[in-house]
Amino acid sequence: MAIVLIVIAVLIIWFIWGLNNKNKTADKIVSMGGMRVVYATLINEYLAMGGRIIAEKKDSISLIVHGQNSSLLSVGIAQNFDEVSVAIIVGQPALGKVSRMFSxxxxxxxxLMINQIRETMERLIAEKMG
Structure with missing residues (x-):
């Protein structure tokens, strides 16, 4: 019984620690000007493609780009401690969906992030079409 209580206590402490660190990360991004400032180059790449921001939080931002032939590009950018995660989903009627998570x-x-994302997604789409 004591072991179960210790395990539960450790899990609760770990959970609270994780939430505290996530809040510190979000506050750090806010103090630097927010996601739109910290990741302006990355965000502006997709806005320049005709994209629009559909959701924004302290530590994440989501964009959507409607392309030609009913294609759709969904981009999620999230700050995770000392890394940024970028989730890309490309949807095309003839192709289906191609997705990838980058860190x-x-x-x-x-x-460099943009170039790596572009090259990887182009390769994945070509593989799916081929």
Whole structure:
């Protein structure tokens, strides 16, 4: 019985610690100007494609881009401690969905992130079509 209580206590402490660190990360992003400032290059890449922001929180932002031939690009950018995660979903009627989750160090050049995302998604789409 004592072991069960210890395990439960450890899980509760771990959960509270995780929430506290997530809040610290979100507050850090806010103090730097927010997601739109910290990840401006990355966000503006998709806005320039005709995208629009559909959801925004302290530590995440979601965009959607409607393309030609009823294609749809969904982008989710989230800050996770010292990394940024970028979830990409490409949907095309003839192709179906192609998705990928990317993780990059927070301080990585955002132009390099964009290039890596573009090259990987183009390769995945080509593989699915081929």
């Amino acid at each position: 990059f160090p927070m301080e990585m050049d955002q132009h």
